[in-house]
Amino acid sequence: MTDQPAIELVGIDKKFGAVHANKNINLTVAKGSIHGIIGENGAGKSTLMSILYGFYQADSGEIRINGKPVNIKDSQTAINAGIGMVHQHFMLVENFTVLENIMLGAEGGALLAKGVASARAELKRLETDYGLDVDPDAVIEELAVGLQQRVEILKAMYRGAEILILDEPTGVLTPSEADHLFKILGVLRDQGKTVILITHKLREIMAITDTVSVMRRGEMVATRKTKETSVEELAELMVGRRVLLRVEKGEASPGDVVLSVRNLTVKDNRGVTMVDNVSFDVRAGEIVGIAGVAGNGQSELLEALSGIRQPSSGEILIDGQPIGRASPARLRELGLAHIPEDRHHMGLVLKFEEYENAVLGYHRDPKYGRGFMLDLDAMQADATEKIEKYDIRPPNPRLKTANFSGGNQQKIVVAREIERDPRILLIGQPTRGVDIGAIEFIHRRIIDMRDQGKALLLVSVELDEIRALSDRILVMFAGHIVGEKTAEAGEQTLGLMMAGIAA
Amino acid sequence: MSTASVSLPNWITYGLMPLLNLTLAFVISGLVVWLIGENPFEAVKLLLIGALGRGEGIGFTLFYATNFIFTGLSVAVAIHAGLFNIGSEGQAYLGGLGAALVALALDNYLPWYATMPFAILGAAAAGAAWAFIPAWLQAKRGSHIVITTIMFNFIGAALMVYLLVNVLIVPGKMAPETRTFLEGGQLPKLDWLMELFGLKLGAAPFNFSFIIALVMCVVVWFLIWRTKFGYEMRTLGISPSAASYAGIPYARTVIITMLISGGLAGMMALNPVMGASARLQVEFVGGAGFVGIAVSLMGRNHPLGIVLAALLFGILYQGGGELSFDMPNITRDMIVVIQGLVILFAGALEFMFRPALVRIYQNFVKA
Ligand SMILES: Nc1ncnc2c1ncn2[C@@H]1O[C@H](COP(=O)(O)OP(=O)(O)OP(=O)(O)O)[C@@H](O)[C@H]1O
Ligand SMILES: [Mg+2]
Numbered sequence: 001m002t003d004q005p006a007i008e009l010v011g012i013d014k015k016f017g018a019v020h021a022n023k024n025i026n027l028t029v030a031k032g033s034i035h036g037i038i039g040e041n042g043a044g045k046s047t048l049m050s051i052l053y054g055f056y057q058a059d060s061g062e063i064r065i066n067g068k069p070v071n072i073k074d075s076q077t078a079i080n081a082g083i084g085m086v087h088q089h090f091m092l093v094e095n096f097t098v099l100e101n102i103m104l105g106a107e108g109g110a111l112l113a114k115g116v117a118s119a120r121a122e123l124k125r126l127e128t129d130y131g132l133d134v135d136p137d138a139v140i141e142e143l144a145v146g147l148q149q150r151v152e153i154l155k156a157m158y159r160g161a162e163i164l165i166l167d168e169p170t171g172v173l174t175p176s177e178a179d180h181l182f183k184i185l186g187v188l189r190d191q192g193k194t195v196i197l198i199t200h201k202l203r204e205i206m207a208i209t210d211t212v213s214v215m216r217r218g219e220m221v222a223t224r225k226t227k228e229t230s231v232e233e234l235a236e237l238m239v240g241r242r243v244l245l246r247v248e249k250g251e252a253s254p255g256d257v258v259l260s261v262r263n264l265t266v267k268d269n270r271g272v273t274m275v276d277n278v279s280f281d282v283r284a285g286e287i288v289g290i291a292g293v294a295g296n297g298q299s300e301l302l303e304a305l306s307g308i309r310q311p312s313s314g315e316i317l318i319d320g321q322p323i324g325r326a327s328p329a330r331l332r333e334l335g336l337a338h339i340p341e342d343r344h345h346m347g348l349v350l351k352f353e354e355y356e357n358a359v360l361g362y363h364r365d366p367k368y369g370r371g372f373m374l375d376l377d378a379m380q381a382d383a384t385e386k387i388e389k390y391d392i393r394p395p396n397p398r399l400k401t402a403n404f405s406g407g408n409q410q411k412i413v414v415a416r417e418i419e420r421d422p423r424i425l426l427i428g429q430p431t432r433g434v435d436i437g438a439i440e441f442i443h444r445r446i447i448d449m450r451d452q453g454k455a456l457l458l459v460s461v462e463l464d465e466i467r468a469l470s471d472r473i474l475v476m477f478a479g480h481i482v483g484e485k486t487a488e489a490g491e492q493t494l495g496l497m498m499a500g501i502a503a
Numbered sequence: 504m505s506t507a508s509v510s511l512p513n514w515i516t517y518g519l520m521p522l523l524n525l526t527l528a529f530v531i532s533g534l535v536v537w538l539i540g541e542n543p544f545e546a547v548k549l550l551l552i553g554a555l556g557r558g559e560g561i562g563f564t565l566f567y568a569t570n571f572i573f574t575g576l577s578v579a580v581a582i583h584a585g586l587f588n589i590g591s592e593g594q595a596y597l598g599g600l601g602a603a604l605v606a607l608a609l610d611n612y613l614p615w616y617a618t619m620p621f622a623i624l625g626a627a628a629a630g631a632a633w634a635f636i637p638a639w640l641q642a643k644r645g646s647h648i649v650i651t652t653i654m655f656n657f658i659g660a661a662l663m664v665y666l667l668v669n670v671l672i673v674p675g676k677m678a679p680e681t682r683t684f685l686e687g688g689q690l691p692k693l694d695w696l697m698e699l700f701g702l703k704l705g706a707a708p709f710n711f712s713f714i715i716a717l718v719m720c721v722v723v724w725f726l727i728w729r730t731k732f733g734y735e736m737r738t739l740g741i742s743p744s745a746a747s748y749a750g751i752p753y754a755r756t757v758i759i760t761m762l763i764s765g766g767l768a769g770m771m772a773l774n775p776v777m778g779a780s781a782r783l784q785v786e787f788v789g790g791a792g793f794v795g796i797a798v799s800l801m802g803r804n805h806p807l808g809i810v811l812a813a814l815l816f817g818i819l820y821q822g823g824g825e826l827s828f829d830m831p832n833i834t835r836d837m838i839v840v841i842q843g844l845v846i847l848f849a850g851a852l853e854f855m856f857r858p859a860l861v862r863i864y865q866n867f868v869k870a
Contacts, residue, residue, distance in 0.1 A: 057865050073862075308747055329750030338748070346748035351741050356734070361749040363734050372730050 004067035006031040006194040012061035021047040023218040034195040036205040039215030040435040041407025042393040053085045054078040084156025085165040099136040146177030163194045202231045239437040247443040252471040255284035258455035264314035266300040274300040276479035287456040289470030297479040298459045306338040307331045337417040341428030347413040355383035355397035386415040406433040427458045528848040532841040553825025554818040562707025568817030572716040573771035574795025575809040581764040585740035590652025591768035592792025593659030594630040598769025601629025603783035610688025630769015631762040638761030642754035680784040690778040710778030720806035797846040
């Protein structure tokens with residue numbers, strides 16, 4: 001019994017219309033192990049996990065849990081079979097407490113009081129067993145993202161999960177939150193639970209997994225013991241060619257100041273000051289990186305610079321001219337483009353077809369239709385061009401945007417903004433959820449833009465990305481810019497500044 | 504939940520699913536009819552004969568459907584921009600004022616086809632004006648459009664009664680209504696259209712407004728899916744945050760959308776006021792504005808769906824009237840119950856069968 005694998009997938013096949021998302025997949029996951037799954041954007045990782053969790057039904061193939069074939073026809077059967085899933089987009093009720101969220105759907109009986117008491121006790125046990133500490137009475141919306149994710153894990157454990165699936169869990173986490181998550185996963189493994197981890201970050205794979213499987217274009221192409229492989233081998237297996245893991249770039253030759261910020265103060269929706277009296281310049285032909293732990297004012301800064309949020313005081317100047325209360329549309333006319341941090345919230349309308357999103361913000365351009373009309377043919381031709389250039393898969397401008405994989409959605413946004421050939425580009429988390437091959441490509445494009453003399457402002461929570469791309473690094477902490485460094489600055493130094501400890 | 508993300512072919516979503524919902528609504532209505540001691544099959548027969556049996560019945564059915572197309576389009580346009588316009592009723596009522604003023608001013612001098620463009624503009628302008636204040640309050644002050652448009656239905660009704668009783672009434676007459684328009688202020692009946700199919704229109708008020716309604720369907724389709732403004736409306740309707748990112752001005756989009764929505768509701772007045780009674784009367788809208796909400800819901804906010812749903816409600820209205828006449832046990836209120844069931848199943852519970860259909864479809868595709 002014990003030597004049965006926790007999960008066996010045999011010949012899993014799934015098509016979405018013409019897209020063959022999973023081709024005859026075989027996968028064995030040993031009990032009590034952490035199994036990584038990697039692969040390019042659109043390789044079929046999320047689809048495979050959705051099949052295991054009962055979101056989709058495979059067209060053919062078999063799922064065996066602990067050696068027994070199971071017909072997982074919906075998420076409830078998956079939960080009953082001991083499978084839990086932590087979604088990339090959390091499924092929590094924002095204004096419920098932690099305890100209420102965990103009990104939701106598993107209230108146990110008509111009377112709440114008894115259930116609450118036993119749930120609280122069970123939660124206590126899970127906390128001590130797995131190091132999953134959160135305040136059970138805290139309201140979800142007041143918790144940091146890392147803690148919300150912990151609640152998702154608790155929810156799965158509370159339902160008796162023996163197998164936990166995490167789909168790109170670290171995309172939204174700060175480095176220290178990610179470290180904590182990995183500690184928790186380690187404890188879970190030591191307690192005999194099985195973990196499947198999908199991520200694009202090979203460093204995480206090397207650090208935490210026991211085994212790693214690689215998917216490419218719907219197929220499972222390799223499985224390796226983590227100890228016996230390397231980042232380089234995995235990268236090559238994923239993309240099918242050698243990948244440059246670090247971009248090469250020459251010296252910057254900065255020109256005139258294009259974008260300046262003077263004593264800028266920005267408040268969030270609750271009226272809390274998020275950007276506090278900030279000043280800096282961005283010159284033509286340079287990339288200025290803003291490093292900082294998420295939530296230290298970077299988002300509000302980007303929103304103010306792109307005209308989405310009105311600053312409460314201070315000035316923004318383009319070519320020395322104050323922009324006043326210019327709208328996002330006006331700023332686009334001035335040659336400012338913006339890759340927003342959150343593609344689902346801002347950068348895309350998920351229910352639109354791909355080609356409709358390919359013009360979002362630029363739809364008034366005469367190129368996409370004269371006068372008040374839209375020229376769908378021109379829009380689609382334009383979208384097709386970008387799809388080819390950025391290798392967006394599947395190459396179908398008529399597909400609903402929600403049906404693209406996460407990384408391909410990101411490429412739709414990046415293609416739209418870069419291909420406008422703006423003079424100023426604001427970049428928020430450009431490679432969140434994007435595979436290493438595409439990261440290489442996007443980084444290349446960003447550096448090309450610099451070399452063409454554009455002014456670029458980069459916000460990223462990935463310190464590696466900031467260090468690889470930026471010519472100058474500004475560190476943001478609690479709404480202030482606490483210091484400026486060059487790209488040569490060590491990770492340690494920057495890390496301390498980001499934590500508000502050193503300047 | 505687990506099936507929500509699976510996409511189904513259009514013929515299932517737009518054909519089979521509404522049909523199943525409708526069938527269920529009729530089965531339950533049949534049970535109700537059976538419970539009050541009437542024969543449900545007999546009732547369905549009477550209803551269908553009443554609505555579609557003779558040329559006159561069809562004429563009435565299409566007359567009602569014309570109202571519902573206008574109000575359905577009005578609701579749908581607003582929904583595409585994420586606005587729930589409950590005020591089509593009041594906007595249509597005010598639209599009557601616009602149409603009547605034009606007809607009263609011009610009917611003496613112009614033939615109907617020359618009066619008509621002005622009447623369309625007058626009706627649309629009055630309906631749009633009545634939508635403007637709620638739209639402005641929503642856009643600038645954040646006052647919820649559902650609340651303000653409901654309030655404006657009441658204010659509009661009071662205003663119209665006041666105007667009809669005190670201002671527009673024919674001196675010396677008792678009835679609160681304007682004088683009868685001359686032929687230059689009336690829209691002609693479509694008896695020739697019925698005759699093409701060998702049908703006699705009889706006394707039914709089926710008139711040229713129907714053609715205007717169909718033209719407006721095409722215009723609305725074009726507006727929503729082929730214009731830049733339609734694109735902005737849809738962006739705002741689906742994702743307000745993406746709209747703000749894209750630089751789509753919120754206030755302007757809300758106000759223009761509501762003006763269009765109110766204008767479409769206002770144009771509904773052409774049908775009863777200039778096409779049927781040839782005068783402005785109190786309460787001529789008769790709830791068509793509210794039926795428009797159900798029609799839009801059931802028609803999936805698409806002009807083609809709206810035409811089909813409007814026809815269905817036209818049949819229920821006309822056939823229901825005949826039925827309550829023939830089966831006294833089935834009162835007018837019973838008909839309202841049946842209409843309510845159709846709205847419940849086809850509108851509110853539209854996705855009830857979806858999970859099951861997804862399963863069946865997936866098994867079918869697998870095999
Ligand atoms: N509901 C759907 N309808 C149509 N196509 C879909 C649907 N869901 C996924 N696909 C397609 O299936 C393929 C696999 O997608 P999947 O989301 O599994 O990729 P992934 O490996 O998770 O990629 P990423 O790393 O970008 O998240 C993609 O080409 C995607 O466009
Ligand atoms: Mg994915």
